[in-house]
Amino acid sequence: MNDLQTRVVSLCCVGALMTFSACSTTTSAQANDSTTRPAATDETVQETTRPATETAVPDTAAPKTTVPKAAGPETTKPETAGPETAGPETTEPATTTIPSIVEIVGPWPVAIVAVGKEDGPDTAAAQLRLTQLGFWAGDTDGEYGFATTQAVMAFQKYMGLDPSGKIDQDTANWLTVFPERARGTADDGTLVEVDKTKQLLFLIKDGKTIWTFNTSTGSEIAYTANNRNTGETESGDAVTPNGLWKTNRERPNGWWSGDLGDIYRPKYFKGGVAIHGMTRVPNTPVSHGCVRLSTMAMDLIWDGDHVPLGTPVWVHE
Secondary structure: OOHHHHHHHHHHHHHHHHHHHHHHHHHHHHHHHHHOOHHHHHHHHHHHHHHHHHOHHHHHHOOOOOOOOOOOHHHOOHHHHHHHHHOHHHHOOOOOOOOOOOOEOOOOOOOOOOOEOOOOHHHHHHHHHHHHOOEOOOOOOOOOOHHHHHHHHHHHHHHOOOOOOOEOHHHHHHHHHOOEOOOOOOOOOOEEEEEOOOOEEEEEEOOEEEEEEEOEOEOOOOEEEEOOOOOOEEEEOOOOOOEEEEOOEEOOOOEEEEOOEEEEEEEEEEOOEEEEEEOOOOOOOOEOOOEEEEHHHHHHHHHOOOOOOOOEEEEEO
């Protein structure tokens, strides 16, 4: 090989080496570029983790049944979660129509005072409130008499409180805030409803309770006593019979001698069992089977003709 050929071969080798070196540099640069781009990797992590933080508010602020994850735009536009969860169409419960027998009277404008059984203007305020709630308390005179005691006892029984007949602090609190007029179970017709479990009597007219009274029904304890009218010994189990009855006879004026004791202006509805007045109407069932009311309550029934003959009497427990 002459000198010219030798130079040509050398130049070709140098060129080849330079080309190989350039390719190697390019490959190395590309490798470094693909392994040293933390920005791209950070963006990927940020984009995949952001929805979990952004959707935490709608997930806790509203039930999943009202704002489904799949349908809601909160994963891409969490700023819309506020109006969606606050809207009444997704968070308000279904409206319930108040039955016609419910009469809302609202709370008393001032606190009822726990007067115990003392007379005075605070007792007069309590009498007004009891009357508003449907518990007949007699005259609003500030005197803590028999009618007021019976009305307080009826309210306490209705509310599930201790039926002491005196206005303690718990009773005063409930008298102040309870918003509804008392009502029986019956929601149709005109009748007398006797609830033996609650020991309450309800006067109901056209489906609405007009008055609620304390009562005392049969003790359900077996007894033996002399029949005043026959003179014979009589035994029984002192039960006020459950069922739907009707008043069928009555005694309009004053006290009458019943078979087992004196009774006031009775209205009979099954045999010798009657609704009648008594001077003692405790907070427990103690009668021989009749339905006791205060004498004043019985006068109210008669004077208002609330229970004429033929009136249904529903006794239940």
